């Protein structure tokens with residue numbers, strides 16, 4: 001079916017608050033704690049070697065209490081990957097608020113994303129679970145497509161603003177940036193546990209920007 005005009009992960013979910021609900025809030029906080037603990041374990045040791053018991057132990061809860069929030073390890077993995085992708089619209093909002101033009105918005109957005117890959121265990125876990133997709137019997141979000149759509153829309157604005165070389169198509173530039181970023185963060189992860197991912201991305205991204213900028 002036709003892809004939505006706005007990339008899925010930039011569509012805001014409107015949350016209507018009807019006032020304090022202590023019981024619901026406590027449950028939401030517990031869900032977040034369980035998700036963060038699962039992300040730390042998934043990021044470090046992967047899906048197969050992580051057990052619900054280990055997640056429960058990490059948050060000092062019973063296995064049953066964890067199952068109340070997430071009915072299976074697969075459901076927990078889906079939630080972590082979804083939370084990984086939920087990071088990017090928030091990052092886009094922050095960068096967009098700084099008032100850069102479209103090309104500089106791309107540069108700053110991806111530089112901030114590289115820092116998230118270095119520092120944020122939910123982002124790291126989401127990336128690892130996407131690699132391990134074949135081992136996970138669940139409907140994980142399709143990888144790469146939302147970043148490609150978002151960068152295509154930003155780079156289309158950049159092209160219209162004369163910030164992109166005329167012969168460069170926004171779609172091709174977006175696919176190239178996604179491929180380069182994926183590769184840079186993956187190699188940094190395998191070789192150095194992502195300790196140098198910000199520098200590696202600055203290097204690769206810098207060369208690509210040099211090739212596409214007007």
Ligand SMILES: CCC[C@@H]1OCC(CO)=C1C(=O)O
Pocket residue numbers: 126127130131142143144145146147177178179181182185
């Ligand atoms: C921005 C590059 C793409 C990004 O890098 C790691 C990863 C995890 O699968 C990604 C994704 O699915 O969008």
